Amino acid sequence: MIPAEFGYVRPESVEEAVTSLTEAGEDAKVLAGGQSLLPLMRLRLAYPEVLVDLDRVAELRGVRDDGDALFIGAMTTHDEVAKDSLVRAHAPLVALATATVADPAVRHRGTFGGSLAHADPAGDLPAVTLALDAVFVARSDRGTREIPASEFFVDLLTSALEPDELLTGIRLPKLGEGWACHYEKFHRTAQAWAIVGVACAVRRSNGTVAEARVALTNMGSAPVRAHAVETAVAGGPVSLDAFRSAAEAAAEGTDPPADLHGSVEYRGHLARVLTARALASAGGLS
Numbered sequence: 001m002i003p004a005e006f007g008y009v010r011p012e013s014v015e016e017a018v019t020s021l022t023e024a025g026e027d028a029k030v031l032a033g034g035q036s037l038l039p040l041m042r043l044r045l046a047y048p049e050v051l052v053d054l055d056r057v058a059e060l061r062g063v064r065d066d067g068d069a070l071f072i073g074a075m076t077t078h079d080e081v082a083k084d085s086l087v088r089a090h091a092p093l094v095a096l097a098t099a100t101v102a103d104p105a106v107r108h109r110g111t112f113g114g115s116l117a118h119a120d121p122a123g124d125l126p127a128v129t130l131a132l133d134a135v136f137v138a139r140s141d142r143g144t145r146e147i148p149a150s151e152f153f154v155d156l157l158t159s160a161l162e163p164d165e166l167l168t169g170i171r172l173p174k175l176g177e178g179w180a181c182h183y184e185k186f187h188r189t190a191q192a193w194a195i196v197g198v199a200c201a202v203r204r205s206n207g208t209v210a211e212a213r214v215a216l217t218n219m220g221s222a223p224v225r226a227h228a229v230e231t232a233v234a235g236g237p238v239s240l241d242a243f244r245s246a247a248e249a250a251a252e253g254t255d256p257p258a259d260l261h262g263s264v265e266y267r268g269h270l271a272r273v274l275t276a277r278a279l280a281s282a283g284g285l286s
């Protein structure tokens with residue numbers, strides 16, 4: 001399959017990239033790792049007139065410590081994120097989930113920002129950023145805008161980014177003392193997309209759950225926070241029975257797809273089972 005004809009620019013700074021996007025107008029697309037965009041172009045499901053390739057924009061790469069948060073540059077690859085010592089120490093949920101994304105070849109090209117801007121509900125990282133209350137930083141010629149994760153994922157393959165906005169990076173509040181995390185992913189074969197996934201973080205204190213965060217992958221057209229589960233476990237004991245009982249509410253308010261891999265009911269069942277497992281693991285019980 002051959003993509004439709006397109007123009008191509010290769011900026012070397014964020015400033016130049018933003019100018020290119022503004023000049024090209026609505027028919028431009030940012031090219032990051034190309035792992036999702038290029039297949040769509042080859043199938044002619046996407047046909048941008050101009051590609052703005054970020055490969056040479058060095059300032060978009062890397063992880064930095066911003067005090068009470070980490071900042072992950074949009075062009076940092078999955079492989080770099082999964083192995084980064086700051087990410088492992090302060091945002092282990094990101095490292096765990098990123099290690100489950102696709103295969104090594106895709107992880108070496110695909111980027112953290114590209115995955116999130118793509119806003120695929122089956123992608124592993126949107127639910128993770130939702131659970132961690134991440135903040136998305138976007139630049140355009142109108143200035144810099146910060147978008148909370150709860151507002152970033154709008155619909156299937158649709159983020160809150162405007163066509164002329166460049167995602168420069170994602171700020172992740174550090175998890176402090178007492179937090180532990182787990183990403184539970186159910187997939188048909190190793191290195192495949194999630195049929196359902198659960199991103200979970202639990203803060204324990206004196207044998208009880210002080211706070212829990214639970215977000216679901218592929219249970220709707222955008223990632224969903226399982227607030228009913230979070231409320232049910234907060235203040236309660238760290239026990240399998242309590243986690244299983246709270247997880248019964250995992251599918252509440254979700255609208256999962258039905259496809260070749262599972263019906264709506266099956267995905268609801270998976271959400272409950274995987275949430276109980278994720279809570280048990282983050283709660284230190286397995």
Ligand SMILES: Cc1cc2nc3c(=O)[nH]c(=O)nc-3n(C[C@H](O)[C@H](O)[C@H](O)COP(=O)(O)OP(=O)(O)OC[C@H]3O[C@@H](n4cnc5c(N)ncnc54)[C@H](O)[C@@H]3O)c2cc1C
Pocket residue numbers: 029030031032033034035036037038054074075100101102103106109110111112113114115117118120122123124125161165166167168191192193194
């Ligand atoms: C075989 C295969 C298996 C995969 N399995 C998984 C999986 O199990 N789990 C999973 O989560 N993902 C999976 N992926 C997707 C993978 O994570 C991709 O890397 C990711 O979806 C897109 O990242 P990218 O850097 O390649 O972005 P690209 O494909 O370059 O871009 C994707 C979209 O985001 C936009 N975009 C990219 N960067 C920016 C930016 N900085 N600012 C604004 N817009 C931007 C682009 O314009 C485009 O619309 C898989 C991909 C493949 C090919």
